[in-house]
Amino acid sequence: MKLKTIISCLALMAAATASAQTEDKYAEWGPTCRKSQTGVIARAGYVIGGTTPLPLPAEIRSINEFRPLGGISLGADAYHMFSRHWGLQLGFHLFYEGFHTGADVKNYRMGITKDGNYLEGNFTGTDITDTKMFGATIPLTATYRISPRWNVSAGPFVSFLFSKSFEGEVYDGYLREGDPTGQKVEMTRDNPATYDFADNMRSAYWGVELIFDWKAMRHMDVFGGVDWSCSSIFPADFKTVEFDLFPIYAKIGLAYRY
Amino acid sequence: MKFYKTLPLLALTLTALHSCIADEPANAECDIVKCWIHLDEPEAVFYHDYDTLAGEPITVDRPNDKVIPTSADSVVFSTRWNATVSEPVPLFIEVTPGAQLFLVEGGSEVPFVSGTSVDLHATAVGQYAEQHFVVRSEDGKWSRRYRISIQVPPMPSYPPEGFELKFDSYELNAAGQYYVWTESNPFLTDIQWANGNPGFRMSKSSAKPYEYPTVAVGEGGVDGGPYLKLTTCDTGAFGRMVNMRIAAGNHFIGSFDVGQALNGQSGALAATRFGQPFAHKPLRLKGFYRFSPGSTKQDKAGKPMDEADICDIYCVFYRNTDAEGKQVQLDGANVLTSEYIVGLARLNSDEVVLGSEEWLPFDLSLTYSEDVAEADVKENRYSMTICFSSSIDGAYFCGAVGSELHIDNVTLECEY
Numbered sequence: 001m002k003l004k005t006i007i008s009c010l011a012l013m014a015a016a017t018a019s020a021q022t023e024d025k026y027a028e029w030g031p032t033c034r035k036s037q038t039g040v041i042a043r044a045g046y047v048i049g050g051t052t053p054l055p056l057p058a059e060i061r062s063i064n065e066f067r068p069l070g071g072i073s074l075g076a077d078a079y080h081m082f083s084r085h086w087g088l089q090l091g092f093h094l095f096y097e098g099f100h101t102g103a104d105v106k107n108y109r110m111g112i113t114k115d116g117n118y119l120e121g122n123f124t125g126t127d128i129t130d131t132k133m134f135g136a137t138i139p140l141t142a143t144y145r146i147s148p149r150w151n152v153s154a155g156p157f158v159s160f161l162f163s164k165s166f167e168g169e170v171y172d173g174y175l176r177e178g179d180p181t182g183q184k185v186e187m188t189r190d191n192p193a194t195y196d197f198a199d200n201m202r203s204a205y206w207g208v209e210l211i212f213d214w215k216a217m218r219h220m221d222v223f224g225g226v227d228w229s230c231s232s233i234f235p236a237d238f239k240t241v242e243f244d245l246f247p248i249y250a251k252i253g254l255a256y257r258y
Numbered sequence: 259m260k261f262y263k264t265l266p267l268l269a270l271t272l273t274a275l276h277s278c279i280a281d282e283p284a285n286a287e288c289d290i291v292k293c294w295i296h297l298d299e300p301e302a303v304f305y306h307d308y309d310t311l312a313g314e315p316i317t318v319d320r321p322n323d324k325v326i327p328t329s330a331d332s333v334v335f336s337t338r339w340n341a342t343v344s345e346p347v348p349l350f351i352e353v354t355p356g357a358q359l360f361l362v363e364g365g366s367e368v369p370f371v372s373g374t375s376v377d378l379h380a381t382a383v384g385q386y387a388e389q390h391f392v393v394r395s396e397d398g399k400w401s402r403r404y405r406i407s408i409q410v411p412p413m414p415s416y417p418p419e420g421f422e423l424k425f426d427s428y429e430l431n432a433a434g435q436y437y438v439w440t441e442s443n444p445f446l447t448d449i450q451w452a453n454g455n456p457g458f459r460m461s462k463s464s465a466k467p468y469e470y471p472t473v474a475v476g477e478g479g480v481d482g483g484p485y486l487k488l489t490t491c492d493t494g495a496f497g498r499m500v501n502m503r504i505a506a507g508n509h510f511i512g513s514f515d516v517g518q519a520l521n522g523q524s525g526a527l528a529a530t531r532f533g534q535p536f537a538h539k540p541l542r543l544k545g546f547y548r549f550s551p552g553s554t555k556q557d558k559a560g561k562p563m564d565e566a567d568i569c570d571i572y573c574v575f576y577r578n579t580d581a582e583g584k585q586v587q588l589d590g591a592n593v594l595t596s597e598y599i600v601g602l603a604r605l606n607s608d609e610v611v612l613g614s615e616e617w618l619p620f621d622l623s624l625t626y627s628e629d630v631a632e633a634d635v636k637e638n639r640y641s642m643t644i645c646f647s648s649s650i651d652g653a654y655f656c657g658a659v660g661s662e663l664h665i666d667n668v669t670l671e672c673e674y
Binding site: 055056057058059060061062063106107112114115116117118119122174176177179180181182183184185186187188190191193194195 | 278279280281282283285286287288289328329395399400401402456460461462463464494495496499500501516517518519520521522523524525
């Protein structure tokens with residue numbers, strides 16, 4: 001019995017010590033302004049991603065090239081911790097992101113409207129697209145402290161575009177006008193059909209942000225995460241591209257924690 | 259170290275964009291791509307060996323590689339005027355990969371094996387058997403119907419007054435978008451008039467029939483009746499997308515392959531297939547015209563050019579078979595320059611009177627560069643085309659928007 005009691009006491013003491021150490025760790029890596037539990041995180045990150053249908057439709061046969069264009073995110077989050085584990089963040093991030101992609105498609109449904117003229121059909125061939133977006137994202141995320149040095153934040157965001165482009169060309173293939181039984185219209189690489197749908201793009205969209213922060217130093221975070229858009233880049237009545245295209249961009253970067 | 263645990267998440271997100279290629283969908287197309295018949299002695303029934311293979315040459319360089327245009331819903335093999343076909347003939351049909359081919363027999367569809375002999379008898383003008391086929395796509399969602407026949411053309415005969423062409427037999431196409439013409443002259447029932455209207459429709463779907471480059475005007479012709487109005491038109495935003503900013507109004511004997519029409523400069527030239535076999539030797543093309551040029555001639559890039567626009571009228575007579583017996587069909591790239599041309603008449607641009615309200619006559623004589631044997635002409639060894647265009651460089655997308663050429667009461671005089 002004595003032995004047991006001693007062991008129990010030792011264990012309790014050890015646990016208490018450990019707990020006290022952890023408590024110290026949370027405080028040590030915690031919000032820098034200890035009294036208010038409030039602060040600001042300035043972030044600079046690299047952005048990579050694209051605008052994609054989900055899942056990829058069977059009409060897309062292969063993605064032959066993919067190259068990010070732009071890829072910068074700059075901004076700040078104001079945060080407040082309500083408890084040791086839970087807090088809230090509100091941010092404002094400027095971003096410049098985009099991509100270049102080349103895909104082979106088969107029987108890809110499309111329709112183009114310009115100046116009251118309409119051309120629709122099913123395209124088989126190569127499609128090249130360049131998209132660039134410059135805008136601001138306002139995320140409102142809940143923060144959970146997994147451990148003294150790890151934070152995870154998740155929540156909705158809205159993005160507003162200041163400038164946008166969505167242009168490309170189709171070639172090395174043919175359009176079946178109207179439907180697959182329609183007139184075949186050949187298009188070669190020498191004479192691609194070019195398109196520019198920037199004016200058709202939405203100026204605002206929303207989605208969900210998920211960010212992991214790791215406190216590398218007392219004031220310096222390494223962060224990584226994803227902005228996963230839930231609205232298509234084009235409105236529902238835009239029939240040129242039959243499926244929804246979601247901007248999905250991952251970001252990785254450094255943050256300074258005030 | 260824990261930071262690295264998030265890397266797989268990032269990597270997953272990125273590779274998700276690349277790796278989710280779904281299984282290839284089944285083909286949705288259902289065309290007859292090629293169609294031919296087998297005869298032991300083809301030249302007993304047809305003028306040329308190659309007449310047993312239906313369709314249009316893929317390009318000028320590959321004359322024996324003919325395909326059925328995707329706009330076609332019928333395949334016709336045209337025989338000698340005095341030939342007959344009474345026995346079933348082996349019929350070969352190539353369809354889109356994966357598609358299934360059926361012969362319609364008594365209202366039901368029977369799978370058809372290419373090469374099977376079928377009844378395609380043809381005994382006289384308008385007396386022939388027509389077989390119906392259905393092609394069903396690999397994915398089962400689409401189908402197309404085709405009619406296949408062998409037909410006997412009328413006996414060639416030459417009216418003493420010449421072949422009169424009045425452009426008074428026209429209608430809207432099946433979808434009601436633009437005008438199409440048939441030749442009303444009873445001596446020329448198998449002559450096909452073509453123009454670029456089907457191509458213009460692709461660029462300007464909103465255009466009314468009278469806003470197309472090639473238009474029928476119901477009255478005001480030389481005899482007060484219908485005449486042909488050709489206008490160089492702006493092709494709008496879609497035209498700019500494919501770098502084809504204008505469409506000259508044209509009208510010619512031959513066919514227009516809209517499938518090639520938007521395929522760059524070379525495609526656009528190949529789209530106009532000039533001429534049909536013609537069993538008469540043309541001597542003179544005359545008729546009536548009015549022409550007023552548009553204000554500013556522009557080049558392919560849309561930049562103003564330092565010259566005035568002018569119209570074009572010509573008649574070409576050319577050998578339609580090369581030394582190896584292959585089919586020769588002239589197109590926009592060579593219709594005025596080919597070595598196969600034997601006779602040519604062309605309007606002299608300097609003599610065109612501009613802006614006349616009255617109908618003015620033109621009279622063009624064919625100049626022959628070599629002797630033409632009557633026996634060869636009667637054997638359909640030569641093809642003939644007549645072409646009118648509102649812009650002389652329209653095939654190269656140079657011209658003045660608004661250039662307008664009116665044509666009526668044309669006569670083609672022949673030696674026999």
